[in-house]
Amino acid sequence: MNLFGVKIKMGGITDMISTDAYNYINVLQKTANAAWYRNSILDNNIANVSTPNYKRKDVQFETYLMTSLAGGDSLDANISNVDLDELQPTTYVDQSNLSYRLDGNNVDINTEEAELAKNQLRYYYLLDSMSQEFGRIKSAMSRN
Secondary structure, eight states: OOOOOOOOOSHHHHHHHHHHHHHHHHHHHHHHHHHHHHHHHHHHHHHHSSTTTOOOOEEEEEHHHHHHHHHHSSSSHHHHTTTTTTOOOOETTTTTTTOOSTTOOOOOHHHHHHHHHHHHHHHHHHHHHHHHHHHHHHHHHHHH
């Protein structure tokens, strides 16, 4: 199966897919999906900047990814052993006891906008990395 869950039957391509050629792309896609999800959470925080008692939310993913990639002999081996079904982002309430204002809200608009910009850069970097990986695969396929 390829990145989209579609089984491809085209001679050499099937062999390449069965040799885990898409592992990096699959992990990059999962990470990009988590970044996209974080964008929506950060957007929600910004939208609720004036909501009394609203508590800032964020996404936990990078720690899960680093744990999944740790411990092997090589990055290639670690990437091929990642269980993509288990690698899921989770949402948590950030510093729920802390409030910057009298109304109980703990959203700082400057922090949220900076985090959103940083996360958008991360997302576009991940998309570019996936594109480069597809380019490498296409180049390898065209050499045969």
